[in-house]
Amino acid sequence: MFKPEILLVDDNPADLDLTSEVLARNERPKRVSSVMNGVEALGFLRHEGKYADTPDPDLILLDLNLPRKDGRAVLAEVKADPLLRRTPIVVFSTSQAEFDIMQSYNLGANSYVTKPGDLPEFVQAVESIENFWFGCARLPRKEEQ
Amino acid sequence: MIAGELIVEAEAQKLHAKGEKLSVLMVEDSVADTELIRRELEHGGFDLSSEVVQTAEEFARQVHSNSFHVVLADFNLPQWNGMEALELLRREGLDIPLILVSGALPDITAVDCIKQGAADYVLKDRLARLPSAIRSALQEKQLREERKRAEHELAQKVEELARSNRELEHFAYVASHDLQEPLRMVATYTQLLAERYRGKLDAQAEKYIHYAVDGAKRMQTLIQDLLAFSRVGRQDTTFAPVDCNLILHQALESLQLAIRESGAVLTYARLPEVMANSSQLLQVFSNLLANAIKFRGSDKPNIHISAERQAGEFAFSVRDNGIGIASENAQDVFVIFRRLHTRTEYPGNGIGLAICRKIVEQHGGKIWVTSREGRGSTFTFTLPVTEPVPAAQEKFKQEYVQA
Numbered sequence: 268m269f270k271p272e273i274l275l276v277d278d279n280p281a282d283l284d285l286t287s288e289v290l291a292r293n294e295r296p297k298r299v300s301s302v303m304n305g306v307e308a309l310g311f312l313r314h315e316g317k318y319a320d321t322p323d324p325d326l327i328l329l330d331l332n333l334p335r336k337d338g339r340a341v342l343a344e345v346k347a348d349p350l351l352r353r354t355p356i357v358v359f360s361t362s363q364a365e366f367d368i369m370q371s372y373n374l375g376a377n378s379y380v381t382k383p384g385d386l387p388e389f390v391q392a393v394e395s396i397e398n399f400w401f402g403c404a405r406l407p408r409k410e411e412q
Numbered sequence: 413m414i415a416g417e418l419i420v421e422a423e424a425q426k427l428h429a430k431g432e433k434l435s436v437l438m439v440e441d442s443v444a445d446t447e448l449i450r451r452e453l454e455h456g457g458f459d460l461s462s463e464v465v466q467t468a469e470e471f472a473r474q475v476h477s478n479s480f481h482v483v484l485a486d487f488n489l490p491q492w493n494g495m496e497a498l499e500l501l502r503r504e505g506l507d508i509p510l511i512l513v514s515g516a517l518p519d520i521t522a523v524d525c526i527k528q529g530a531a532d533y534v535l536k537d538r539l540a541r542l543p544s545a546i547r548s549a550l551q552e553k554q555l556r557e558e559r560k561r562a563e564h565e566l567a568q569k570v571e572e573l574a575r576s577n578r579e580l581e582h583f584a585y586v587a588s589h590d591l592q593e594p595l596r597m598v599a600t601y602t603q604l605l606a607e608r609y610r611g612k613l614d615a616q617a618e619k620y621i622h623y624a625v626d627g628a629k630r631m632q633t634l635i636q637d638l639l640a641f642s643r644v645g646r647q648d649t650t651f652a653p654v655d656c657n658l659i660l661h662q663a664l665e666s667l668q669l670a671i672r673e674s675g676a677v678l679t680y681a682r683l684p685e686v687m688a689n690s691s692q693l694l695q696v697f698s699n700l701l702a703n704a705i706k707f708r709g710s711d712k713p714n715i716h717i718s719a720e721r722q723a724g725e726f727a728f729s730v731r732d733n734g735i736g737i738a739s740e741n742a743q744d745v746f747v748i749f750r751r752l753h754t755r756t757e758y759p760g761n762g763i764g765l766a767i768c769r770k771i772v773e774q775h776g777g778k779i780w781v782t783s784r785e786g787r788g789s790t791f792t793f794t795l796p797v798t799e800p801v802p803a804a805q806e807k808f809k810q811e812y813v814q815a
């Protein structure tokens with residue numbers, strides 16, 4: 268059975284915990300990895316250094332305001348990289364600013380979800396993302412590593 | 413005593429200001445002419461202090477070392493001419509009115525001199541005109557300075573405004589992201605706590621958790637509302653002809669559920685077309701209608717929407733049979749976050765009418781309420797009447813045909 272790989276990129280440990288916890292709530296088997304800044308995220312995706320053996324994610328949940336290299340820069344780099352660009356990126360941020368939403372889509376985000384400030388809504392948002400990307404959408408075929 | 417002294421001193425200062433000497437720089441090679449000019453000015457009521465120069469070098473030295481009120485320059489001097497003096501003043505950025513005082517001058521040169529920036533020119537055989545020429549040159553200079561000061565102040569205000577707008581943008585971003593994030597942590601983790609320990613906590617603890625979550629959530633909505641309020645007028649503010657009947661229908665559609673649940677009866681007259689920002693106008697109608705439904709009494713809501721033309725504006729009214737507002741509170745309801753009821757009686761943050769007022773005022777109108785407690789309210793807002801412009805089109809057509 269298909270076991271999706273999900274990469275969480277977020278500098279807030281509380282958000283990483285919450286998202287992982289919510290992802291673990293349903294039956295769908297999956298593997299969740301997380302990194303806490305933009306430089307690490309690109310290292311992970313390019314299998315650099317300690318990330319030599321990491322899997323290619325099927326989906327990236329990307330926060331926008333990150334230390335070292337922020338989410339917008341990560342988005343721009345991934346979407347400009349012919350090997351990485353096909354990996355769907357869901358921007359998952361607290362920001363509701365029109366500017367952030369526009370900019371994310373302009374940079375090639377596959378969707379933009381504002382993190383809800385209410386637990387049931389948060390659970391629902393994460394479930395919707397999972398159900399869409401792993402239950403409804405067809406994902407690009409991964410090259411064998 | 414002190415007040416009396418002050419008045420005397422102020423009077424003295426005024427006199428002193430009036431008696432200030434007129435300081436004149438003359439560019440002149442004829443001693444006889446300088447004497448004639450001096451005499452004419454004294455005769456014209458000026459108390460004079462003057463310097464006379466003949467060469468460009470002397471002129472440059474004088475304008476730098478003294479502050480003159482006016483330069484009187486002969487047009488034709490042996491070594492240079494009055495126009496060069498004008499050029500030098502301009503180059504140095506000195507705003508000293510220069511009046512050409514010369515013998516017969518060809519008309520073309522006189523006009524040219526004025527074009528180049530001379531304040532005036534006075535013929536030597538008509539020197540009696542000189543004092544009034546000087547007075548108006550000084551007056552013009554004063555006006556010039558005042559205008560320059562006003563322009564400078566305006567530019568400063570524009571710059572300040574731009575800066576405060578940038579700060580506001582930044583604030584809005586901070587509010588929409590940086591303030592929301594910690595709040596989200598408080599709310600979701602308290603909820604998570606409640607979920608995890610459900611059944612293990614006593615009723616008191618459950619209540620405390622409820623208070624904490626409720627507080628965090630209220631803060632979230634307050635921030636949202638504040639953002640919505642500050643966005644009015646900063647986002648898209650293009651005005652276009654808007655059919656208010658369509659807007660009303662959109663508003664009613666969005667309130668369908670509330671209308672059905674409350675059993676509200678809505679009636680409306682035909683509404684006009686206005687120049688407005690349609691999404692903002694929709695918000696005004698939606699907020700007023702939502703309030704009319706929300707603040708209902710024991711009877712089913714009965715709401716009437718109408719518009720009438722009064723002179724240069726349309727007055728739109730939303731009349732209800734709800735709980736009404738005591739007259740002493742009629743102004744308060746438009747103030748942001750001002751509420752007349754507790755949240756348990758009527759939910760809400762007190763933002764809707766504040767937004768309505770901001771939008772209506774931005775459209776050049778006014779909003780107010782007439783009401784009697786327990787007898788319903790009528791909210792009225794005005795929007796300016798803007799005539800369509802067939803006349804301009806007609807004119808264009810005519811011109812086009814003629815061409």
